[in-house]
Amino acid sequence: MRSAASTDRGETESDPLFGGVSGAYLGSMLVPPVIPLIERVGVTEAGTLYLALIGTVGLVTTVTGWVLSSRPPVAVTLGATRARWLPSAIAFAYAVIGFASLETTGVVGVLAFFLGLLAFLLGGAIAVMAQTRYTAAVTAGTEEVTRWRASWPESARRRRLYVGGAVVGVAAVGVAVGAVFDLALLQYTGQVLFPSGFVLLPTGGTRTAVATERGLEIRLPVARWFYAWNELESYDLDSESLVITRRWGSDLRFATADIDDVSLVEWTLAERLSDD
Numbered sequence: 001m002r003s004a005a006s007t008d009r010g011e012t013e014s015d016p017l018f019g020g021v022s023g024a025y026l027g028s029m030l031v032p033p034v035i036p037l038i039e040r041v042g043v044t045e046a047g048t049l050y051l052a053l054i055g056t057v058g059l060v061t062t063v064t065g066w067v068l069s070s071r072p073p074v075a076v077t078l079g080a081t082r083a084r085w086l087p088s089a090i091a092f093a094y095a096v097i098g099f100a101s102l103e104t105t106g107v108v109g110v111l112a113f114f115l116g117l118l119a120f121l122l123g124g125a126i127a128v129m130a131q132t133r134y135t136a137a138v139t140a141g142t143e144e145v146t147r148w149r150a151s152w153p154e155s156a157r158r159r160r161l162y163v164g165g166a167v168v169g170v171a172a173v174g175v176a177v178g179a180v181f182d183l184a185l186l187q188y189t190g191q192v193l194f195p196s197g198f199v200l201l202p203t204g205g206t207r208t209a210v211a212t213e214r215g216l217e218i219r220l221p222v223a224r225w226f227y228a229w230n231e232l233e234s235y236d237l238d239s240e241s242l243v244i245t246r247r248w249g250s251d252l253r254f255a256t257a258d259i260d261d262v263s264l265v266e267w268t269l270a271e272r273l274s275d276d
Helices: 009-013 016-040 046-069 072-079 082-100 107-139 154-180 184-200 262-270
Strands: 143-150 207-212 215-219 224-228 232-237 241-246 252-255
Touching: 016 046, 016 082, 016 107, 072 082, 072 107, 082 107, 107 215, 107 224, 143 252, 143 262, 154 184, 207 252, 207 262, 232 262
Parallel strands: none
Antiparallel strands: 143 207, 207 215, 215 224, 232 241, 241 252
16 A cells, blocks of 8 residues: 655645635725725725725735734644635625625625625635645545546536536526616626536546545545545445445546546445445
8 A cells, every 4th residue: 555645844834825815815805894994084085095905905915814824724624624615605695795785885885796706716715725735634644545537427527518508508698688688687697607607517527536544535636625434425336437425515426437446446435335
């Protein structure tokens, strides 16, 4: 058995990327409520107000980034729980509230909507980075049992393609209809959904799965996910696909034809999970 890749000690001493993204998230969320405060102290000129906002975002981003960069355990702790998705959920609600208050809040509502959407994306990035850092920490030094690299099964690829295409199509129609009939809600909703559909269109989905004594790690080009064995319920293997059922969340699916040593993979899973 081989030893799973461990996290380099030097990399755990500082994490400027996580700190910077977290700072940008917090800065984006603080801009709309800061505007009334700045205006209340007498700053009403557009240019001065703009510089004050840029300064606020820069200060919040810098301070937050500096604080979190020197505290890698924060990201690891966040990645260990589903609370890692909370920043993204809060930002989405923030954007919805901003949109709903456009008529009464004016520019503040507009900023809350668009910066809320930006913070929503940043929150998703925070969740993925936190999960990746948690995975690196929990798998460091563990013994690797086996690994395999495989894409999505053909049936799953088709479903992703159909769903992604449908989302893109509906979003495009929504934007067009909203523009023609001046329906702002429909237009903005379509603009949000349109790029979301493209996320589903790529159907390759090649991932590397690493089975260790602690659990199963899934490695993507930009992220790592870890599932302890007690989080996985069972597996099902046939000529087309290997499906690993999770106790909570979507199943893990792999194309059987892409797996080099199917027998070893099946033995590894059979030792730890039930066979459907």
